[in-house]
Amino acid sequence: MQLSLIVFVVSIDLLSTCIPAPPVTAERKCAFLASARNTEKAQRGGNVSGGVQHCARTNCCMGFFQLEHGQARADLLGCSAVASSCPESSCRAAKPVKNYVECLCSSDFCNLNITWNDQANHSQPSHTSDQLIVICFTGFAGALTMLTVLTVLMVLCLINPEKWKLFKDCRPPHACDIQKEADIDLLSIELQKVVSRGHFACVWQGFFQGSLVALKVFPAIQRQEFIKEKDIYLLPSMMHSGIVQFLGGGRMNKDFVLILELATQGSLNKFISINVCNWAATLKLAQTLSQGLAYLHSDSDKNGVRKPVIAHCDLSSGNVLVKADGTCALCDFGCSVVLQHPRNQHVLQGHPNATEQDRNQMGTLCYMSPEILEGCVNLNSGQCLLQGDVYSLGLLLWELLVRCSDLCKDSAVPTHMLPYEAELGTSPSLEELLGLVLEQRTRPTFPPHWDPQHQGFCLQELLEDCWDHDPDARLTAQCAADRLASLPLNLVQ
Template identity: 35%
Template sequence: MQPAKSFPPVPAPREGQRAARGGLTHTHTHARTRMLQVPGDGARATATMGSGATNLCGGLGLSLGLAGVLGRSCIFYEHPSVRGSLRHQGRALTGTEPGAVQCLQSECCFGLWNQSHILMQGCWSSDRDGCQGVACVPSPRANLLRCLCRADLCNANISTLGAAPQASSASTPSGPLCIAGAVLLFLGCLALLGLWRVKVFSMLLSCRARGKHAKGGPGPSSALPRDPPSQELPALHFLQVLQTGRFSMVWRGSLRGVPVVIKAFPAASDQHFAAEWGVLSRPLMNHDNLVQLLEARRGDGPSRRGGLLVMPLYAQGSLRYFLGQHASPWEGTVRLALSLACGLAFLHDELWRDGLYKPSVAHRDLSSQNVLVRDDGACTIADFGLAIVLPTSPEAWPRDRSPTAIRKLGTQRYMAPEILDESLDLRRWGCALKQADVYAFALVLWEILMRCPALFPGCSVPEFRLAYEAELGSSPSPTALRRLAVEQQRRPAIPQAWMGTRGVPGCLQELLEDCWDPDPEARLTAKCAHQRLQQLGPEPPLGGP
């Protein structure tokens, strides 16, 4: 059985929000379910942590020795009956007993167990979700117990499963015996502390000698999930430069004889390599409409000390190039639009499967240039260099972090009005970034629809133009774009023939307007936009008043 937890719905849209006139009803309310596969009644309880002085002294020694040096350290354990793994959330600290890991993504430890045995211990994927205390206090999750805590090795002492038994007064030591025990416990902890300091110091020297950390010193900010290996790929060949950008160079190449695209980052752009690698390498990120990561390496190719991401080669090229070369029939247009919406909806969703967790992710740079077209005519979202993992619940942007980190990023033409005028809601920045993605999706969808002859019966299909190109030209200035999209609230022109119709063109007009609405809270979610598009039939639209 898979225990599930239902989360509270997202707040309802504002009063006066446009009601859906066609397709599905617009709603932001949905239930999210997290699932973890747990063992049956016959599973073995194979691991419980040591008790008494062992746990206390071991935890104290590691905590004092590692805190502030390597980042948060947590006990790591996964029961054999749990399918999948969260091992990628931490880096193993060798020589520890029981096994400990250094967290890469957060400062939070967790434990998960039932009434018979421990299921999982390790690093949690977020600093949120109630991870405030230094003690791992259990909270019920269906028929499971979970605890979150914010201190080194704070998840070690969860060996007491279920309700803790009450100790009797007769078994409590007193007098000289109690004093002697306390002295021995203190001396033992001091001895372990000295041993762990020596171990940590030697481990740091070894890491620095191998060059695994940046010059600024080790820490979670300089670590990548499951460090990509640094050895070369003999079967990887660089053939032709396809594109040169600010942070990377894109090559056409081959891997074991198969055509691929190689994204090469110079050493100075290591943080951009780390960001894209950190998103694409997460569990459960495999999806038909998201670009697939084949290999990741360091220290290979033309950039040498930089990073490499190897991905499939899509011969059709970017969506921008494809639309410039092809006018798509109705069936092809629907396929492009549906696959783009499906990929974005998956990216925005949280997912628990077989004990693995995929967080919600905002792309932040969605454009027709960053969408690729497969040979079957479907879209694949690419270029995750600006993508960011979102919190599991609405929360404010930390005051000690500059808002510039989430504002003024991405391709200017596709920036939402709230980003252009810097009014993005920092109190609920996770939801706000997804709403900005939906605005960019609407502009790309408009570019797709404008190249469909079936939507222009009796007329020639317009030549391909980028969103706002007719109004502002090929290189709009920030001032002109802000005046048009924010102050005047204008959008790319919708053909007059679509307006006021009851057929498909009228539904498409409404879909565009509901996705690029000036009010971010009034926009559709990516999932709802995908559901609307699913209502479009395979037959070409006939239109009519």
């Protein structure tokens, strides 16, 4: 046992010298082991230093073990990536499902050893702690070998690109499709209730790995819509508090599932329709909403990882979620378009087969900017899509701010309404919106109690600068976020 522990520690130190990691704070430490197909997602639970993961999101270690011929083989070890309840300090095995067992525990490196309970006794493998540690060490050694192979391949790529091309051509057929459809084990998913229904998918509340999550379920016929949205979530540096957290995706029976962070307050549309907020709560929603869009639109390069510019293209109060802490997070990226900046020119990416007519009809009708409603957009430049998002942001901020009780001191808070609902009803046609928004240049009306001498003046100016008829005169998302960030927490009367 002591010898095995020494080997385990040495293997961690050896890997640490090969894979440098940023400094981490003293938090829960878990043994880390992941295969190539799930390494990226497993790393979202916290920073990895060799064979150790320092938990950043929860205080729980997790382990997935495959049962083979009476033995338990570690398949995935690390920190739980979602909020989990793990009162047990030891790794107690759950009931086996299709030759897999999982566990959650709350002490350092507790996921190295399984404690078998009565529920799992009938499948208990005859292993020892020493054997399990050797299994883990074998995985760590395999990871080191893989790192060496990748390094050699990178050198070959630099020295002789033709050899690299030959190597790529030898990959197994349909490898990309297999990875996209089977990234994680979905055996432990439990659907509870339907949260919302959309055109392409249905969103459920459910359990995954013992935690409450949102499950966006696409029928088999909508496989391409599933892949399109999943590919957006998998872009580099999509982890941001203003964007709903992506936890994984895969196939469940005939359906395709995206596993997402559960926003307990539901959509912004639902939230503000049943809640009246004071100024502090309203400002928090508005600031985090604008910050999420500004990050989505940003072009950043951190530690060699480039985040591309992304246009949401369907920003509405139904596609913004409200989390338990009263902050907003963007979701539903099925219409989103990825942009790049070669020589400062925006180039559409990710939808090469879309026609011009398809692109002009992206989004929710009443939130579309005048130029997109008209179909008069320059698809050789993605700037118009970013400007369209800012127009939608202006409508969203109006929708949110008119429900603020502190802005209605001398009158009742107006009933929640969608943009242009007062003028055109709940389901306006394209022709009606073209006449009102494009030809008449009408915008949502401001409540009469907004006093231009106080806070209302700043807000009115902000909204008008977001939904300006001239796309080039509109604010950027970052400028809108900066203006909101400058507003005082205490409303001046």
